[in-house]
Amino acid sequence: xxxxEVRTSGSLRRTLMLYLGALLxxxxxxxxxxxxxYGQRAANRSYDHLLVSSALSIADSVxxxxxxxxxxxxxxxxxxLSMAEEDRVFYRVADSRGRTITGYEDLxxxxxxxxxxxxxxxxxxxGEKVRFVVVKRSFAAASAQGEVQVQVGQTRRAxxxxxxxxxxxxxxxxxxxxxxxxxxxxxxxxxxxxxxxxLERELSRREPSDLKPLDxxxxxxxxxxxxxxxxFMERLSSSNETLRAFMAEAAHQMRTxxxxxxxxxxxxxxxxxxxDMQRSLRAIERNxxxxxxxxxxxxxxxxxIHRSNLQRFAPLDLVETVHQALHExxxxxxxxxxxxxxxxxxxxxxxxDALLLREAIKNLIDNAMKYGGDGPLQIALTVQDxxxxxxxxxxxxxxxxxxxxxVFERFGRGExxxxxxxxxxxxxxxxxxESHGGNIDLSNRxxxxxxxxxxxxxxxx
Amino acid sequence: MSRLLILLLGVLxxxxxIAAPGDVQRFPAQGVATEQLRIHGTxxxxxxxxxxxxxxxxxxxxxxxxxxIITQDLYARFLRDxxxxxxxxxxxxxxxxxQTKLVNDGHALxxxxxxxEAVPAWAKWRNxxxxxxxxxxxxxxxxxxxxxxxxxxxxxxxxxxxRAEGTPLRGKVGTYDIERSSVGYLLAxxxxxxxxxxxxxxxxxxxxxxxREERTGVLLDQVSSGKLSLVYNVLGSYAQARIDAGAxxxxxxxxxxxLVVLRTAVIPRNSPHPAxxxxxxxxxxxxxxxxxLSREARLMPIIRNGGGDSDPGQNRRPIQLGxxxxxxxxxxxxxxxxxxxxxxxxxxxx
Numbered sequence: 001x002x003x004x005e006v007r008t009s010g011s012l013r014r015t016l017m018l019y020l021g022a023l024l025x026x027x028x029x030x031x032x033x034x035x036x037x038y039g040q041r042a043a044n045r046s047y048d049h050l051l052v053s054s055a056l057s058i059a060d061s062v063x064x065x066x067x068x069x070x071x072x073x074x075x076x077x078x079x080x081l082s083m084a085e086e087d088r089v090f091y092r093v094a095d096s097r098g099r100t101i102t103g104y105e106d107l108x109x110x111x112x113x114x115x116x117x118x119x120x121x122x123x124x125x126x127g128e129k130v131r132f133v134v135v136k137r138s139f140a141a142a143s144a145q146g147e148v149q150v151q152v153g154q155t156r157r158a159x160x161x162x163x164x165x166x167x168x169x170x171x172x173x174x175x176x177x178x179x180x181x182x183x184x185x186x187x188x189x190x191x192x193x194x195x196x197x198x199l200e201r202e203l204s205r206r207e208p209s210d211l212k213p214l215d216x217x218x219x220x221x222x223x224x225x226x227x228x229x230x231x232f233m234e235r236l237s238s239s240n241e242t243l244r245a246f247m248a249e250a251a252h253q254m255r256t257x258x259x260x261x262x263x264x265x266x267x268x269x270x271x272x273x274x275x276d277m278q279r280s281l282r283a284i285e286r287n288x289x290x291x292x293x294x295x296x297x298x299x300x301x302x303x304x305i306h307r308s309n310l311q312r313f314a315p316l317d318l319v320e321t322v323h324q325a326l327h328e329x330x331x332x333x334x335x336x337x338x339x340x341x342x343x344x345x346x347x348x349x350x351x352x353d354a355l356l357l358r359e360a361i362k363n364l365i366d367n368a369m370k371y372g373g374d375g376p377l378q379i380a381l382t383v384q385d386x387x388x389x390x391x392x393x394x395x396x397x398x399x400x401x402x403x404x405x406x407v408f409e410r411f412g413r414g415e416x417x418x419x420x421x422x423x424x425x426x427x428x429x430x431x432x433x434e435s436h437g438g439n440i441d442l443s444n445r446x447x448x449x450x451x452x453x454x455x456x457x458x459x460x461x
Numbered sequence: 462m463s464r465l466l467i468l469l470l471g472v473l474x475x476x477x478x479i480a481a482p483g484d485v486q487r488f489p490a491q492g493v494a495t496e497q498l499r500i501h502g503t504x505x506x507x508x509x510x511x512x513x514x515x516x517x518x519x520x521x522x523x524x525x526x527x528x529x530i531i532t533q534d535l536y537a538r539f540l541r542d543x544x545x546x547x548x549x550x551x552x553x554x555x556x557x558x559x560q561t562k563l564v565n566d567g568h569a570l571x572x573x574x575x576x577x578e579a580v581p582a583w584a585k586w587r588n589x590x591x592x593x594x595x596x597x598x599x600x601x602x603x604x605x606x607x608x609x610x611x612x613x614x615x616x617x618x619x620x621x622x623x624r625a626e627g628t629p630l631r632g633k634v635g636t637y638d639i640e641r642s643s644v645g646y647l648l649a650x651x652x653x654x655x656x657x658x659x660x661x662x663x664x665x666x667x668x669x670x671x672x673r674e675e676r677t678g679v680l681l682d683q684v685s686s687g688k689l690s691l692v693y694n695v696l697g698s699y700a701q702a703r704i705d706a707g708a709x710x711x712x713x714x715x716x717x718x719x720l721v722v723l724r725t726a727v728i729p730r731n732s733p734h735p736a737x738x739x740x741x742x743x744x745x746x747x748x749x750x751x752x753x754l755s756r757e758a759r760l761m762p763i764i765r766n767g768g769g770d771s772d773p774g775q776n777r778r779p780i781q782l783g784x785x786x787x788x789x790x791x792x793x794x795x796x797x798x799x800x801x802x803x804x805x806x807x808x809x810x811x
Contacts, residue, residue: 070793070797071791071793071794072793072794072797073788073791073793073794074788075654075785075788075789077788078784078785078787078788079783079784079785079788081784082781082783082784082785085582085586085783086586086587087784088564088565088566088567088587088784089565089784089787090565101793102791102792102793102794103791126566126567127567128567
């Protein structure tokens with residue numbers, strides 16, 4: 001079996017992997033962003049607690065003594081912040097008018113005033129980004145009252161480190177997860193394609209002559225394809241069968257006239273009288289002619305099969321084709337038979353193979369002339385809706401109902417048919433008409449004679 | 462009160478008033494001077510000269526200027542001179558709190574090298590302040606004045622001795638005057654921070670008419686001469702030098718806890734010669750530099766056997782570099798602490 005070159009257009013597996021992989025990548029990136037955001041917020045949250053505690057404990061240490069602010073900076077307030085080992089610390093205690101009581105005087109202001117809740121914000125200070133908190137505490141003493149504002153800041157090194165550490169961990173987890181998912185996807189895709197592989201193996205293991213339908217179980221998505229494949233093989237198988245039957249039949253058909261030829265040739269050799277010899281030779285000539293016509297028809301049949309398989313159709317005018325067929329069918333010499341033509345005016349467009357249609361019509365005219373008796377040949381071409389209707393009627397004996405089906409089969413000749421026909425003519429006609437999407441039937445006319453009616457779909461202009 | 466306030470303002474706001482020029486010594490390059498290095502340190506020139514000489518053996522092209530300044534002035538001078546031609550390249554000080562503040566306020570240049578990586582975590586901060594040696598804080602006594610049986614080994618025993626029948630230490634006990642000595646102030650605040658006994662001890666010292674001095678040398682001289690029997694909270698390394706020289710002194714590291722002061726090095730951010738400063742710092746932290754510090758200069762090395770986390774000792778509590786040290790530098794806090802300290806140690810009106 002020759003291996004045909006198959007043109008591939010991409011790979012299903014690759015397409016699947018690509019899209020699933022892209023999905024995974026999007027998922028992983030989204031996760032990474034989420035992890036970074038979470039890391040930053042978590043780092044802020046844990047260290048902000050310390051920062052707020054520190055500010056609150058400083059605010060707690062503020063006292064109003066004789067109208068003077070006293071701040072007894074608690075050791076823990078700043079020492080607490082050294083939990084973030086590498087971070088610098090800034091603080092400031094100011095009164096309600098913004099005058100610094102103690103600490104760093106030039107700390108950046110909070111972006112806007114808020115309520116009594118500790119206010120957290122980031123600002124640039126001393127060449128670094130610093131996280132600040134501002135808390136307020138009100139005093140109401142008998143002598144005086146006021147409000148102090150405590151601002152504590154801490155550089156972000158530990159926060160950034162903690163956030164980075166969380167991101168790194170998330171990164172590892174995401175990496176491992178992605179690898180696992182990718183492996184799972186690859187495995188899934190592999191599994192999904194297994195029936196396809198199995199089918200391929202089954203097909204390639206088959207004998208070339210084995211055209212039995214595939215019987216492997218396939219997933220739903222492949223049902224259609226396998227069914228189409230099975231239908232195709234069925235057609236192939238039946239066409240093979242037809243071919244084989246045809247060849248057997250053809251061989252059989254050739255054998256009879258050949259045997260007759262041989263017998264008559266033997267007879268001729270034994271003849272002594274010249275008249276007898278001549279008679280035998282005439283019989284030989286007749287049989288040879290018959291065989292030659294049989295062969296011609298076989299060839300014609302083969303070419304019709306070939307051409308109708310090709311389906312090289314083009315729009316054509318059926319009127320013209322009928323005229324050509326008639327012209328070719330009429331004998332070139334001798335008396336011209338009488339023909340009555342009733343053809344619609346204007347062109348009748350059909351989509352088809354002009355040569356095949358001409359051949360088919362020629363065959364019908366031939367038949368009509370051969371078996372049609374003495375009356376005139378009547379050819380009519382009309383248009384009915386979407387159909388072109390061609391009738392060819394003769395005045396012969398007609399056919400029996402049983403014959404009406406049989407004559408379309410190969411080598412199937414009518415019972416009362418005179419000798420000389422091979423029985424292929426009508427089979428060829430039927431094949432041509434059907435390959436054009438039309439149909440043919442034969443019927444006897446009440447007034448006697450046979451009429452062949454062909455329906456062909458018209459070409460939509 | 463107002464006198465103190467002026468002094469305090471002077472210290473904090475107008476360093477030029479008190480920043481008298483210290484002892485300066487120039488160590489010329491061995492050959493052609495290609496590099497320059499200006500060090501401000503609190504360590505005596507005589508002690509540190511050995512170290513510089515050894516450094517110049519390795520790097521003969523470096524001219525070193527060493528200026529010996531007391532702790533508070535070192536800090537104030539830096540802030541005043543940091544943008545001038547005489548800005549220092551390296552600050553080496555036992556005033557851990559002030560060095561910490563320099564780092565915290567963004568004046569320090571970070572430095573990372575194999576040598577700085579070898580410094581144990583407790584002896585550095587942010588890779589900007591590095592301990593180069595450490596010194597336990599001890600009680601030093603006169604072996605002739607104080608019989609071995611009476612020598613206190615803990616603060617509790619010292620308290621008992623101060624309160625003992627017959628007041629044997631009345632007028633014979635001394636410590637730093639923390640209003641003038643930065644290191645003394647640091648030690649006093651650390652004591653206050655650590656133990657509940659500190660208040661009682663301070664009161665007892667005051668009851669015994671404690672002698673207050675600014676400089677370690679003066680205190681040790683008085684113990685050696687027998688004028689004082691015992692001094693509390695002084696740097697042990699100075700006493701050891703005197704013992705080696707034959708002075709009748711004994712050193713006791715309190716067994717309840719012994720504070721350890723780090724001598725720290727900081728490279729200022731605007732150092733004129735930062736590369737040379739880093740090279741000198743790397744030398745100080747190298748095995749050779751540490752050996753010279755310990756053997757020649759009698760300073761205890763921060764890195765033992767060339768690396769690893771060296772344990773300062775069982776009862777020794779190194780003072781932690783970090784924001785905690787900023788608390789007692791707060792102007793209001795300092796004023797309150799000094800007020801409380803003074804009212805404890807000054808003789809009570811009877």
